[in-house]
Amino acid sequence: xxxxxxxxxxxxxxxxxxxxxxxxxxxxxxxxxxxxxxxxxxxxxxxxxxxxxxxxxxxxxxxxxxxxxxxxxxxxxxxxxxxxxxxxxxxxxxxxxxxxxxxxxxxxxxxxxxxxxxxxxxxxxxxxxxxxxxxxxxxxxxxxxxxxxxxxxxxxxxxxxxxxxxxxxxxxxxxxxxxxxxxxxxxxxxxxxxxxxxxxxxxxxxxxxxxxxxxxxxxxxxxxxxxxxxxxxxxxxxxxxxxxxxxxxxxxxxxxxxxxx
Numbered sequence: 001x002x003x004x005x006x007x008x009x010x011x012x013x014x015x016x017x018x019x020x021x022x023x024x025x026x027x028x029x030x031x032x033x034x035x036x037x038x039x040x041x042x043x044x045x046x047x048x049x050x051x052x053x054x055x056x057x058x059x060x061x062x063x064x065x066x067x068x069x070x071x072x073x074x075x076x077x078x079x080x081x082x083x084x085x086x087x088x089x090x091x092x093x094x095x096x097x098x099x100x101x102x103x104x105x106x107x108x109x110x111x112x113x114x115x116x117x118x119x120x121x122x123x124x125x126x127x128x129x130x131x132x133x134x135x136x137x138x139x140x141x142x143x144x145x146x147x148x149x150x151x152x153x154x155x156x157x158x159x160x161x162x163x164x165x166x167x168x169x170x171x172x173x174x175x176x177x178x179x180x181x182x183x184x185x186x187x188x189x190x191x192x193x194x195x196x197x198x199x200x201x202x203x204x205x206x207x208x209x210x211x212x213x214x215x216x217x218x219x220x221x222x223x224x225x226x227x228x229x230x231x232x233x234x235x236x237x238x239x240x241x242x243x244x245x246x247x248x249x250x251x252x253x254x255x256x257x258x259x260x261x
Contacts, residue, residue: 005104010104013097014066027051029052058090067250068098072084080211083112085113085167085187090143096159099154099164100157113165116168117169171199179203179205181206189216200228214248219246219247
């Protein structure tokens, strides 16, 4: 596929996955009790990833999708070993975009792992993770998307194949089973302290030098940011944290010849 065709295909994927190709894009408004209603979309908010889409398959907005493409293309160019994983996928749109980038570049030797409870977020374990005290995200059925539904979304886009693997379950149960796997990109979107620290403890040691750690909620959710900062401090990680947009950040794991220019 030519460079122009790659750009066109991935641009169309972004617009569609964000729900902006829908006939009447809408935004979900939520109440504290878990109730939801819809209003017409504010397009700049959707592009910025600041709303809950009624019909789109990703919440992350254009800049965070562009960051996924950037990181993938960098590890491909540098031949950084390992697969890709997103932990916390909702309707699967950002994981689908990972697979689409691989497809656009005709890459057949990498796998995208799609990890989620597929039951929404867990109730906060306030004794073990006091930073999550008061979290009510588990009350929103809107955040609970069954695995079968996500698989169907992948299939509709022609992206469901042997290069996609689903990992169903709470992170405290599933992430330790992946601890020995080599990763080139780890993308965290678990919102909570528990979800974030569990993934970091299990997966980060096997992130290849030159690979990328992406955190979706660093700037928007304090428990997530605290988990990242605690882990970096405990393991003396000083690789530069780089801003993506109002909430997303990423860094490249240091290694010989691995640092971005």
